[in-house]
Amino acid sequence: MGELHKLPGYQVSQKIRNQEIFAEEYISQLFERIDKVDLKINSFISKNYESVLLKAKQIDKKIKNNEKLGSLLGIPIGIKDNISVLGLKTTCASRILQEYVPPYNATVIDRLEKQDAIIIGKLNMDEFGMGTSSEFSHYGPVHNPWNQEYVAGGSSGGSAAAVSSLQVPVSLGSDTGGSIRCPCSFCSVIGIKPTYGLVSRYGLVSYSNSLEQIGPIARTVVDIAMTLNAICGRDSNDNTSASSSASAGIDQQFEYKIDSVDGILGKNYKVGIIDNLIDSSEYQVKETVHKKINLLKEHDFSVHKTKINYSDFALAAYYVIATAEASSNLSRFDNIRYGFNYNPEGYEWNSYSSHVRSNFGEEVKRRILVGSFVLSAGYYGKYYLKAQKIRKIIKNEFNKLFKLFDVLVLPTMPILPFRIGEKVAKPLELYNLDIYTILSNLAGIPAMSIPAGFSKEGLPIGLQLLSNEFNEQVLIDIATFFEHEDKFNEWIPSI
């Protein structure tokens, strides 16, 4: 024993259900693992040990009493620190929210708990989700489990690193422009950004409302599917949630299944290779992705080259929309109701507000400034409206592509993970890294990152899969195929 932390969530859950192990026992082992490992990784902002133990005991009791058991029974799930959990600090890795405790649960939290999952703690991130490296955190950078001198990717760096370093089997992240997929790629785990509206955003502290989605991160495709099943679907607390929008099937029940490899091959998926974006990637990324494509070809997938136009415009459009919405969302943090103790003596409203707001991190301030600028009088048509037009063009691009293909393949990130500190002072370089991931956020389509291999330095490389909206099943199928072929679920960092 003592190796339970290596197990994926669904296996742990089975063992607990079959009374091979107690939830309490498992959780205690996991605590030991976290206490040992996270000193090096810095993935947790707050831990929920006391109530977690209580919850574990309750689960054991439930089993003993033959009560109805949820699908995620006993699976500990780490939560990105921008998702509200009742009674747990939700800091968004920001100084401004360092003492904020939400009086309510996000819908995803309620849904996880309904399936008897255990909310184990809150995970580190870029402040308010703004970043590609998880270095912009008030709580310090997240370290990559594969090489701790390297970044874990961002903004859900804590969520990906905690899963990768076997501290938790499953976590939730949020993805505004790649924030789930980038750290999954850098840490060699699986993560999915669902279709916009598939998962309720209620309780997710907004960065860019029209772009972001909550999604699961795990080491196995089964865990991804199970968790997604638990959290997805219509929510009356979110006007943008799936079946409340006309495009989705009304009150459609979403359920994702793990098919056999034969079954998947039998579906004759047509794969589009986004050639132009693969070509513009770093050579090791390019090579790795080509290996994956060859694997598909070997198994008689129909594979064809294609391309995505306007991706450079897309990046500009993304940053206009994201910063515009962010500047408005973050304006409520004026230190009047949340924040830290700061004496208002000698200030009037406006000067006090601007003074306390200087306590946002550099990247957040940068984006607030950009967002405020693009929304200012007279610039709306020049920036925001144009960005929305680009967004429509990108969406149309994908509509066309999905008439030809079931799934599109491209790298998650154009480069390998980089060293902590290397790019902190180069915001534009960082922004440019988002070019492959922001496309699906602009189009609202689902996107997944799966482990694809490693560079010769041993740094992880991720493969990105895109499908049409509400077609997450294709992504799960392709991921299952690669998992079966590559056994990437067994790729574990030696930490």
Next chain:
Amino acid sequence: MTQTESNVNQLDFDSNNNNNVNDDVKSYENIKIGLEIHCQLTRLETKLFCGCFSNYRDIQPNGNTCPICLGLPGSLPLLNKKAVEYASMICISLNCNIPEKITFYRKNYFYPDLPKNFQITQYNSYELSSIGFDGLISYYNDKAELDNTGKSKSKAVRIKRIQLEEDPGKIVHEESNSKINNYCLIDYNRAGVALVEIVTEPDFKNATDVRLFLNKITNIFEYLGVSDPNLEGAVRCDVNVSVKGGKKVEIKNVSSFKDVEKSIFYEITRQKTLSMHEISVKSETRHWDEKRKITIPARTKEEEDEYKYFPEPDIPRIVLGSDYKVRIKENMPELPIERLKRYVENHKLSNHISDILVNNKNVSDFYEESVKIYNSPKEISNWIVNELLSKTNELEKDESIGNKSDKNRAFNSQVTPRQIADMAKLVEGKSINRNIAKEIFDKSIRTGESPLKLVENLKVEKIQDSEIIKKYIDEILSNEKHLIEQSNNNPNVANFILGKIMKKTGGRADPQLTLKLIKESIRHS
């Protein structure tokens, strides 16, 4: 534009309060006045974007809040569909267009009473997507509107737009003098209450017209059952005034409709004085100083027009569809103008009487109730307008009752529709004559007793028994025999005798029957 914390509830306007401004023909041409009216949809159960009560009044501070209306991180607005319906009803009443799709926008500005530091509102600069736009409503001489002649003296104002938005919270200051305050408190109970903003074109020429218009639309709010204008702060108003050659000046913080008029008078005078001295009137926001009854310049900060509008991403565009207006209209309560038409055409009441009834929903409803009990529109409207309302007005003067709600209370506490119906029945059934009826009515009001019962108790029922009347006649004729002779030459004798009998019977004798009997007696004597 909801930064003003105003409490407009005075709705009673003294129509003889015309000042000299509108009489000055020269300035009349040059003055432009526009309004921004904020009306809370107080009849909604819940706020615009959450499940908290719409009625925040009398709840302990911050006791009527939730993560949504507090703007807590991660909370999302959930649009109250009923609010869209109510706002549409207002749009329809003011003859506005309703677009097929409506959009909400964020108006970003920093103010401590605004939980999110942006207000979810609507905005038409980028697309016509507010709940209503381009309306027109006549506010004086509805007859013209009714006859569709339009010419006569009818006055109308164009409605630029109507938008649905959220009310901010309230800042409670320690002392009225802000300089000595150590702290102020914020109460978010009001935050998120549905507000309809009505923006007019600057079509008003004087304060009297503004008053008439405000009366008209608050009446409409009541008829629609969307808002109770008598509640404190339910209807608030900002005023824009400009005189010829000058820029537009916005007056905020006007706390009552009476002060709306006063502020307009003040501002016109101020701006004209500036013009006279060839000082140009600059575009600015001024506050109404309630105590000194003057306008004072607002802090310059509030003049900045940088609200960084953009579409609210948490509320997808709402598709109302092309038949929305028709569907809403179908289920809409009767409007004052429709009621007026019904009174004139079906109830055969005069325009004047109909107007008086319709102009106060409370009175009109009272009338409707009474007519239901006893179907005589003429008689009932007569009792309500000539007796009841004049009494209420007296009462108002006596006790200097300030506002409409008190007036309504006075009105209601006096009588029930049943009492009025009974009075009408007594008079029309000719069981008592009108003078006595008035006495009965007075007594009924004082005691609250049923007029029918009073009539019985007072035995004031008309004497219609010929035998009894005859006895009276005989008595008089036997005492004053000369009357019989005089009657041959003087036709007034009969009336003289009638007067005597009326006096004796306390007016209860049926006058027509008595006169007939007198004439018979004289002839036969």
